[in-house]
Amino acid sequence: MPAPDVAALLTELERSAPDVADDARTAVEWLTGGEPLESVTQLDVCEFLWYTLPLKVSGDEREHAAVAAALGRLLALGGLDRYAALCRSHTTTHILRTYAREGEEAGAAAYQAALDATGVLPPDVPELRWSSIMGPEELGAHLACSAALELAIVSGELEPAAPTWKDQREALTRRWLTEPRGDLGGDCWLHRVHGERLNRWVLGRGAQRRELAQPFEVRLHAPVPLPPGDVLGPLRWLLARADEPGGLALTRNHHLSRALSVEAAERFGWADGARVRGESDVPALPTLREAALRELGALVRSGRRLLLTTTGRRLLDDPARLWEAAAAALLAPAKGEHDFEVSAREAALMLLADGDAVGTSELRERVAHVVSGEGWQPSSGHDLGRPLTALLRRLTAFGLSRPVGEGEQVKLAGWGQAAALAALRAHALRPRQYVNVG
Secondary structure, eight states: OHHHHHHHHHHHHHHHHHHHHHHHHHHHHHHHHHSSSSGGGGHHHHHIIIIIIIHHSOSSSHHHHHHHHHOOOHHHTTTTTHHHHHHSHHHHEEEHHHHHHOOOHHHHOOOOHHHHHOSSSSOOOOOOOOSSOOOOHHHHHHHHHHHHHHHHHHHHOTTTSSTTHHHHHHHHHHHHHOOOGGGTTTTOOOOOOOOOOHHHHOOOOOOHHHHHTTTTTHHHHOOOOSSSSSSTTTHHHHHHHHSSSOOOOBTTTSSSSSSHHHHHHHHHHHHOOOOSSSSSSTHHHHHHHIIIIIISSOOOEETTTEEEHHHHHHHHHHHHHHHHHHHHHSSSSTTTOHHHHHHHHHHHHHHHHHHOOEHHHHHHHHHHHHHHHOOOOOOTOSSSHHHHHHHHHHHHHTTOEESSSSEEEEOOHHHHHHHHHHHHHHTTTTTOOOHHHH
């Protein structure tokens, strides 16, 4: 059956219902953007009715309802009854009323809830968390996955009310993202999105940073596998100790005990011959504790005890998962952390990733050169000491770096080099999100 022609439908509507033709023309122009009506999906219709119409098309609640009704008349005329029903639905009426009477924030919340309920919104999957700001490739992947979900629901392959609905929807989305496709020249959507994000990351602010990041575009294309050997020994040791009966005892100030501090210092060579009276004499240990507690969610404090969480148990039982989480934590922004600090740590990891020994003063100078090219001025209130110290301590705490000679130098071990690449990849492939300012 040939696709309905928009111009022919509008002509028919002008003949049969001239009072709604103008509203229908306005709606279909916004909906299709000049593309054929056959390219429209349920997601397109929902986003027009529940987002574009109330926020971007001029008019009040009554006028918006008239536009929605007119679009329904046109879609029904073209045989698109499912989409026409959306235009006439109670959901659409409710959302338009919510925008008009309760404001944009309430309307947007109602829109998002209704969109989630349709089942055609692709979920986040382990391989990809969707951005709220999408590039062309990611938008294409998102629309393709949504169309696949819609088809599966209409055909009965997916049933939103079924107990296994969420798992089935995720499995279909993963399959659609990862399977090679003829229309992509044998590539898959996931590779397209990752390539787009890597390219955007390389072309970030500043010529100095671009020059530093350019070689990593190819190096970060594939996932960085878990290296062989006793990787992340200090972290696994801490989680295992927290998994013992009673967990880890804490002092009145919620520090780790002296006995555990001595054990860690001796086990991992963190004491440098100094007397250990508590965790403050072993700087890597509180860094390790806070990373496991805050960034990884592997530990939880209960009174004066640290206990292993369900997440911590999964990480302890799965070395590859622990590796991914720990590597990502090297660059994951802490709560309240400024973009400047993340940029500084990112530049430092790129400079250290090849395993060369670098003096801490030299590292600071080279990082300052990179971030100043991005527009950050360390001399104007942005202190490099804090993010670089935090990064170097975390590398030590995770067992990823080692001191070199007698001077203040840092050198990443083989595991550390792999972790630096894994951290940079996770950071480069992160989704882009809108930031609330205020």
